[in-house]
Amino acid sequence: MTTTLAHRRELFAALAQEAAACRRCEAASCGRRAVLSERNGDAAAARVLFVGEAPGRQGGDRTRVPFSGDQSGRNFQRYLDSINLARAEIFITNAVLCNPRKSSGANRKPTAREIANCSEFLRRQIALVDPPVVVTLGAVALAALSSVAYHEFTLKDSAGRVLRWGGRLLVPLYHPSPQVLASHRREDAQLGDYRAVARALRRARQANETT
Ligand code: SF4
Numbered sequence: 001m002t003t004t005l006a007h008r009r010e011l012f013a014a015l016a017q018e019a020a021a022c023r024r025c026e027a028a029s030c031g032r033r034a035v036l037s038e039r040n041g042d043a044a045a046a047r048v049l050f051v052g053e054a055p056g057r058q059g060g061d062r063t064r065v066p067f068s069g070d071q072s073g074r075n076f077q078r079y080l081d082s083i084n085l086a087r088a089e090i091f092i093t094n095a096v097l098c099n100p101r102k103s104s105g106a107n108r109k110p111t112a113r114e115i116a117n118c119s120e121f122l123r124r125q126i127a128l129v130d131p132p133v134v135v136t137l138g139a140v141a142l143a144a145l146s147s148v149a150y151h152e153f154t155l156k157d158s159a160g161r162v163l164r165w166g167g168r169l170l171v172p173l174y175h176p177s178p179q180v181l182a183s184h185r186r187e188d189a190q191l192g193d194y195r196a197v198a199r200a201l202r203r204a205r206q207a208n209e210t211t
Contacts, residue, residue: 012128015121019097024117046091047201049131051122053140053175054096057107061099066092067176075176075190076137082191083198093125095144110140119147126166132204134168135197138175145170159185160193162200169200 055061056070063069067076080087096110096118110118126134126148136142139155146152149166155174163170173193174185181187 008128012125015124015128019121022097022121025096025098025100025114046089046129046131047204048085048090048133048135048197049126049129050090050092050135050137051141051145052092052094052137054094054107054110055099057099057101057105060094066094072175072177075178075181079176079190079194083194085197085201091129091131093122095122095141097121115140115144116147119144123148132168132208133171133197133200134165135171135173135200137173138177138180141175142172160189160196162196162203169204171196171200173197 050067052067055066056072059068059070059073060066063073067073080090096114098114098118100108100110100114102108122144134145136145142153142155142158145165151165151170153163153165153170153172155172158172159174161171163172171193173196174180174190176190181190185193
């Protein structure tokens with residue numbers, strides 16, 4: 001699809017409105033405006049699309065800016081800073097656009113049904129943003145990409161690698177939550193993984209210059 005930047009922004013605004021009206025998942029609370037907010041970079045101009053799991057209750061669902069306002073957001077910002085990647089250069093979305101929560105109000109993992117319900121929004125966001133580089137944050141986000149273009153990557157085997165997926169470069173990373181940091185991926189390993197994002201961006205820039 002060949003469109004101007006302005007037209008792509010219009011298309012993305014229409015998609016955000018559609019998502020804001022979506023009630024496909026009855027149990028989901030409404031964090032979707034956070035994910036598709038205009039304060040979340042410029043979807044039409046982003047060089048890299050990050051895909052997380054879902055807006056967190058204390059993070060994107062509360063602040064309306066993805067990966068901000070909680071410890072996951074602070075960790076994520078630290079990792080972006082480590083490779084000098086500004087939020088204005090990226091766009092962030094999630095496998096599900098609404099905050100999945102328990103009856104107690106605590107965050108929970110999105111169900112397979114919720115991920116399937118939201119996969120069409122994910123597919124359309126990727127098509128509209130059309131980034132040369134996609135980065136997934138956590139196993140749920142990596143698996144959700146498979147509904148857009150099938151893959152068999154696992155986080156354990158592919159974290160911190162630059163892969164080819166759906167005509168783009170893909171970098172699977174661990175989620176920046178404090179729980180993951182404590183039990184699955186230490187700080188030094190996370191920082192090394194983010195350097196793969198910088199490598200992928202360099203490769204994408206070089207490929208663009210030679211075409
Ligand atoms: S998670 Fe996605 S599919 Fe489900 S209600 Fe929210 S926007 Fe709709």
